[in-house]
Amino acid sequence: MSDEHSRADLVAKLLHPKSIAIVGASNDPVKLSGRPVDYLRRFGYTGRILPINRGRETVQGLPAYPSLADAPAEIDLAMVMLPAAEVAECLRDCQRHGVSVAIVAAAGFAEASAKGAELQAELQAVVRETGVRVLGPNCLGAISVAERAVPTFTSALDEDMRLRSGPIGFVSQSGAFGSFIFSAAQRTGIGFTHYLNTGNEADLSVAEVLDALLDTADTKVLLAYLEGVTDGRRLLEVARRANELDKPILAVKVGSSAAGARAAQSHTASLAGADTVFDGAARQFGIVRLSGMDPLLDAARLFAAGRRARGNRLSTLSLSGGAGVLMADAAAAHGIDVPVWDEQWQQAMAEVIPPFGSARNPIDLTATLISDPPMLRRSLRIAVTHPDTDLIAVLLGNADRGAEQLVDAIEEAYQATDRPFVVVWTGGNGRPAELLAERGIPCYSDPGRAAAALGALVEYGRRPPVSTPCRPTDVDSAAARAVVASARAAGQRVLDEYTASQLIAAYGIPRAEYRVVAGPDAAVAAAAELAGPVAVKLRSSKVPHKSDIGGVRLGLTTAAEVWAAAEQVLRAEPSGELLVQRMAEPGTELILGIQRDPAFGPVVLAGFGGVLAELLADSKVAVAPIDARTATDLLCSLRGAALFDGVRGGQPVDLDAVADALARLSWLAHDLADDLVSLDVNPLVVGAGGAIAVDCLAELG
Amino acid sequence: MSDEHSRADLVAKLLHPKSIAIVGASNDPVKLSGRPVDYLRRFGYTGRILPINRGRETVQGLPAYPSLADAPAEIDLAMVMLPAAEVAECLRDCQRHGVSVAIVAAAGFAEASAKGAELQAELQAVVRETGVRVLGPNCLGAISVAERAVPTFTSALDEDMRLRSGPIGFVSQSGAFGSFIFSAAQRTGIGFTHYLNTGNEADLSVAEVLDALLDTADTKVLLAYLEGVTDGRRLLEVARRANELDKPILAVKVGSSAAGARAAQSHTASLAGADTVFDGAARQFGIVRLSGMDPLLDAARLFAAGRRARGNRLSTLSLSGGAGVLMADAAAAHGIDVPVWDEQWQQAMAEVIPPFGSARNPIDLTATLISDPPMLRRSLRIAVTHPDTDLIAVLLGNADRGAEQLVDAIEEAYQATDRPFVVVWTGGNGRPAELLAERGIPCYSDPGRAAAALGALVEYGRRPPVSTPCRPTDVDSAAARAVVASARAAGQRVLDEYTASQLIAAYGIPRAEYRVVAGPDAAVAAAAELAGPVAVKLRSSKVPHKSDIGGVRLGLTTAAEVWAAAEQVLRAEPSGELLVQRMAEPGTELILGIQRDPAFGPVVLAGFGGVLAELLADSKVAVAPIDARTATDLLCSLRGAALFDGVRGGQPVDLDAVADALARLSWLAHDLADDLVSLDVNPLVVGAGGAIAVDCLAELG
CATH class of the missing domain: 3.30.1490.20 (ATP-grasp fold, A domain)
Structure with a gap:
């Protein structure tokens, strides 16, 4: 099956199933194997639910069938709730009865024991043999919000909740923590198209699921929670397609610390690539990496609004001068400017705010706002037309009583501009945040978190184009x-x-x-x-x-x-x-290198050499091959990149020569990927007129 | 009046007033001038409320009096709700009638205009003349939770809420934003003894209010929200006393960015000292600096539990392996180790958890926990006795149904140890967090935020003793x-x-x-x-x-x-x-300096010189004078401190010699504080056997 065809099948059967068979469905809605039927009924699945149970004629009030063969309708998706040892046979059954996609819930595979690893190998053999695509095993299932298709036993749906729809597709390698995140997001007003847990990834990986999600029209933003990327190149191809479609991928990848990496490895039973490699690959392919759950959801909330940052100039309007100051600090920490407005615009703003306010930016509307909500409307009308504003933040707090009027004023301004626009509403009873969420306006309770989200949006807006590098003609x-x-x-x-x-x-x-x-x-x-x-x-x-x-x-x-x-x-x-x-002319020493990453294959890296290697403790990575432009971006992102400009009156160094060397090295890495485990050029000495490799060492594998 | 006597008066009258006169109290509870009486009644103030209103016999149903002279009882505290122009006369009235402390609400002073600045100068003259102590002007007032004394018109009390008591005293220079923080804290389960807003600080500064709060028995943790410190030395003396009493001060100081500093200055009309100076002073005097509201409240929640960190070794027990990994990453980012348990303890733990869990640390209890709450009890019993654990984190999520049992197990373990102990409960309906808050157990929704709070506690535990440096005998x-x-x-x-x-x-x-x-x-x-x-x-x-x-x-x-x-x-x-x-022998170049800070007076600073000055862009500051031990701490906190150990096989440098020079410089800064605006030793060259000043420049003021 072609990639595209296979994706189309996944989109139709996994993400928009018209019928779901629950194999091994229990009559007890509290049992894990009873939950999928309970959830499907309780959340109002729009398709057909087909419980498969060898021993019962009904399951939770629905007619049940002894086997897939007996099901009276076509089955788009099988949710397999059988023990690990019975899964392989069930998948063969799936093929026999035209079921092309299955979710395997059972644990007890590679994550558990050597015996489990054998079962997983058998499962993979069945996948190859039958062509049935499998999500899992050891996975909590999937949620498709539009159809209320919830073939899952996640505790996120344990209590009654309103399933909130929105433009976000979310894939998690972690089952439990993914469900926590899904639940936390839903309860704070973030809506989804789909949530899927990939579990052991015996077949479908996060990359493939993301790839399928890209083809669902309602999904505009992709969230990924990663513990150990195995098919890194595939993920990057998906990222490239996501970039072309302008559907941002926001990712948390755990294992950045030694303890975290150790735990991730024992937890997922997979060898993850080095964290710096993921970091470099993400930057190179426009994946926005976030450091944890709150940052991920805070960014998701903003990206879901669908607006893009044209620049990094923020204008803030606040009820509290203090909040404006804090926001300015937080903005600076995330690469965002809060420039003083020019005189003419200050004057325009000054006319609509109290004389003891400030029209400079941060704009201080003062607490008068509470008793004069129209002032917010007037000042926002000016802010949304200010040409040198790329981003807008309105900072409010408490003021529950007059909230509706303030929210109305905000909504009018929000609709009047296409610029990214956030509200920070601190304290109070939380109702204003709900009102804003209902109107699709991103709202935060802490200025620092809003600033971090804006920073992620600015970073995304500034991502370099994902390039397709050309091989230099003169490499032999x-x-x-x-x-x-x-x-x-x-x-x-x-x-x-x-x-x-x-x-x-x-x-x-x-x-x-x-x-x-x-x-x-x-x-x-x-x-x-x-x-x-x-x-x-x-x-x-x-x-x-x-x-x-x-x-x-x-x-x-x-x-x-x-x-x-x-x-x-x-x-x-x-x-x-x-x-x-x-001897080379004295110059700035760099270390360039090639490494073979288990997840991403051949990569190149660069850092400063000599004493600076230890002092700056920084090297950056890119997935090979790269062109000189990507190499230049990488070099300029190094801590200490100021050295390239020539410090203390020194001459600028020949950055182009270093970038060229790094790009050439990346082709060597690419071409000899099967041979080279590593190669180090240490040092490459660069001066004002060229770079020269002075020592070199390589290892074959 | 002695400092101590003055403090005692503030504690009695400002923080524990038995009677409050509201001067200019309005009969309309919605008006700003009507709110204090409304709040005092609504929240059930235990003392006597004495509305002063020239024109009415009753205010909001209470008997009112035409002037302070007519009040039929002693007045501890006057809440002055009069316009700016009438305040000075009212304060004279206060003195005449034995009222020694007043809160002045009115805006329109130095923050507003030149005319306002005159009024503020007059107010300050009256303070000097009468000895009446003033909180404000341009301030929202105060809240004392125990007595339900709420002489304030803050919007935080606008809606009905339960005033939550706890061991935290909070002082904010920002009125509105301070109230947002207070409200946000109260609604997420953080309790206070007192909250005060200092406004323009025409008399009482944050430092003085903190000083008074130190003398209230129930206040165990101090929170400060600072926009511009003016009496830095006073603040540090309070910090010294807080350290002696082991009552930690947690502070947010805004203005770290250029835009923030600019806004803070225009907002508070005060020249704040440089941000790096505050940072250095805070570290030197054991003030824990946080970067914003969420980090402040997250730390407050943990510090309020009253436990201290003996070390930085964290053991985590989680329902989700993924949460454990994320926590390990976040811990590392905040200087916390998650060490693997030794074999013997791993075995003990392995006996009580499922075989597919992990007993190594992060300890993965697996989702089995949901159906087996006693397992949490058994595993926690082991964790709280594990001798190499300094900090404990339990990571849960969703699972609202079985929450009570899990919370009971957590409480048993919490009570069985005196080590810092946090719960991270992600997702779900939020009820478990409330249950935990009621039992005084710090709970977070995001692992990253819990880790940051633990990091602050570890930092506090490791703070160097606040020293009283001795003058070297051989300085002339x-x-x-x-x-x-x-x-x-x-x-x-x-x-x-x-x-x-x-x-x-x-x-x-x-x-x-x-x-x-x-x-x-x-x-x-x-x-x-x-x-x-x-x-x-x-x-x-x-x-x-x-x-x-x-x-x-x-x-x-x-x-x-x-x-x-x-x-x-x-x-x-x-x-x-x-x-x-x-010429000095070649060595490592440093820059040592003296500066005069508007808030903290003479300070010394140190950083690396030469190319590293630009590359590392880091210098650290201490308030003069300091001893060699503090100087060593400062030098070792420099980015690039690895140079002192001798990099790339080089000899370690004579760090003692540098520390000695810096300490001596600090005495010069101290002794010539009135003369020296700045002095730079650039470079001080240090090798293996001593440090030598090679060039030097100074400026007199």
Whole structure:
């Protein structure tokens, strides 16, 4: 089945099922296996509910059938509530009776034990064999709000609640915590199209479910709660499509800390890629990463309103001067400006607010507002027409009594502009927030949280286009492959500087000029040829980490120095050769590298070298291949990027040369993905006129 | 009146008034001037309400009196609801009739206009003259929960609400926003002893009110919302006393951003000290600074439970493995460890939880918990006895149906330990959080927010003791004063290196050896005397910023170099002299400085110099004087402090020498507080064996 066809089937059967069979449905609505039927009935599923129960003629008052074969209608979706050991057979049954999508609830698979892992492998074999697509196992199910299709036993629906619809599709790897988030969102006025839990992802991954959600018209914003991404490349392709459709993906990915990563790994039984890799990939592909539940839902609330940020200039109008100050601080912390309005607009604003207010921005309407709600209307009319405002925040609090009038004024202004617009209503009885939510206006109780959400929206607005990089014409992949083949033939797994530098040379990355020679006399002759200070390094495939044994001597200027250094270096490893290398001009040191990530495949990384490597403790990652523009973005996002501009009166460095080297490295990473486990250029020295690789090491896998 | 006596009077009259006169009380309970009487009656004030109204015999059903003189009882507190112009006379009236404390509500003082500023000056004159203490003007009043004393017109009490008591005293400079916070706190289960708004602080400042609150037995935690600290030293003395009493101060101080500072200044009409100064002072005096409202209230909820953190090792028990992972990430982000339990304790835990759970920490109890609440009891019994646990978090969600049983199990465990203990209950109908709040157990809806609160508690637990530094015996303040006097006599406001270095020398800070000479020949002779490479610098009181005109030549080794450099330097300013200085051994460059802060007086600051100054963009501040221990803490809190340990195999630097220099500088700052506006040692060069000041500049005020 083509990707598109397969997606269409998922959209139709998993996300908009017209009939759901509950296999193993219990008559007891409190039991886990009884809940799906209870929920489907209680929330008013618009399709047909077909309980499958070998021993009963009715389940919770509905006619039940002994098997799928006996069901009197076509079945779009099977919710399998059987024990783990019975699942594989049930899926075969599904295929036999034309059911192409199933949700498998049972735990006891790979997350539980070795025996469970076998069951999961069997399940996967059945999936391959039958083509039945499976959500789960070990999953809580799915919720489609429009159809009230709730094949799930999540505790989020345990109590009566109103299922709130909205433009958000949510996929969670975590079952319980995903349900907590869903419940918390629903109760604070955030509506959804769909919520799905992917569980063990024996078949359908978060990426595939997101991909299907992209094709549902009502879903405008995607939320993902991730514990361990396994098919990173697939996720990025979905992100690319989401970008084209301007359907933002907001993601929480846990495991950023050592303890968190450890727990995530034991919890999901999957090896997640490094957190910095996810971070880089997300930035590169326009996924907005949030740090936790509140930030995720706060951003979702704003993104759901469907507006995009054209810039980062915020105008705030507040009932309390203090709230305006706090908002300005919080805005700055999230990359948002609160610029002073120009004189002419200040005057216009000053005419409608009290003289002891402030029209500068933050605009202080003063507490007079409470007794004069029309003032809010008048001042907002000005704010929504102010051309240098990209974002609007109205800050209120308490004032429950006059709330309706204030909300009306806000709604009028909200409708009069297409700019992102938030309300912060602090304290009081919470009713104003409900009124605003009903009218689709994002409302927060804390200025800091509103600012964080606005910051995420601005970040999304500024995301670079997701590029499709072009291969440089002058890279010689055949030469690089030949280097690898000959190293493999020689039994080398770790490639020394000499060999590794041939790889980068084949991809057009400049390296310091060198000669390989046999002894001290030849070293002296080579140094004379190279002219200027040289380094003498041990060249031995036996000792790739040459520094560890004193195999590197730098900054040698006289023949005597070169001779002595060569002699000493060879003493450490008499069977080795010598690499005599012209010293690079002093410059800024960077470390560029290639790594193979278990989730995202070949990636490149960059950071500052030398003392700064430790001090700044920062490197950034991109998924290979990349073009020079993405490389430049990455480099400029480094802590310490100020160095590129030349600090303390120094000359700016040749950033283009570094970006070019990084992009070329990314093609090497991409082309040799099956061979290279890692490669480090350390340092790459960059000055005002170019960058040069000075040392290099690689590892084959 | 002594401080202590004055405080006692405030505690009795402002915080625990037995009778309150409302001067200018309106009969209309909706009007601002009618609200205090309405609130006092509605919330059930336990004391006597005495409405003062020239024109009415009753106010809102209570007997009213034409003037304070006519009131038939002693008046503890006057709530003045008169217009600004009538306030001064009313305060004189207060004194005449034995009323020693008044709250002045009216706006229209310094915050409003020049005319208002005059009225405020008059009010301050009356305060000095009469001794009547004033809260305000431009303030919303006060709330004392125990007595239901609510002399205020805050909108927080606008709707009926239950006034919730608890151990927190809260003072806000912002009226409206303070009331929003109070309302938000009350509605989420946080109880108070007192809430006061200080408004324009014409008399009583936040510091003084906090000082009084420290003397109320029921207040265990102090909250402060600050826009512009004016009497910083007083605040720090209160913080010192709070530390001695172990009553933590949690503070939000706005104005950290440029836009925020600008808005705060125009809003409060007061010049706040620099934000980094507040930050340093807070750290030094054990004030826990929070970044906004939610973080403040989240921390307050935890601190109010009265427990202290002995360490930062968190054990989490969760219903959802995913929640445990997220909590571990959030904990790490706030300096909290989630260490794996040792084998023996893991085994004990494994015995009471399902086999597919995890006993490692984060401890995953699995969703089985919902159907087996006693499992929570059993696992918590183990967690509260685990000796290597400093902090406990229980993570639950939804599960409203079985909530009571779970809450009972949590309460049993909570009572069985004295360690900080939080619950995170995400999603669901919110009832469990209420049950927990009623039992005094801190509960959050988001793991990230719980982690931030725990982080604040750990920070408080680790605060260094507030020290009383001892003056070094070998500082020569007379010599320093003589240098200043002679500079003043010469009309110098900016002191050049030669003069400024005499100040630091008088305080025992090592400086590079030098000679002052007249011309190139003398410079060569001086260089010979000093031996080794030298610097030649222009010495001219006319050109203190000598670098700007090329007046500094470094690293001169030969006589010819020295001669040429001297000649060139003098060409720039022929009337100058030359300072020939021995070059310091290469080392790590720091910048130490003195500044005079409008709120906190003399402070010292330290940061890294050279390229790192720009790259790290970080300096830390302490209020002078400090001892070497505080100086060391400050230096170790610098971004880049890893440099002190010696990076990349380098030797550790002599941190003690830097700390000693900084402490000595702080005594210079303290002793010459009236003279010195600023002083910079830039750089102080530190190596493995000492620190040496290489250049220095000072400014007198």
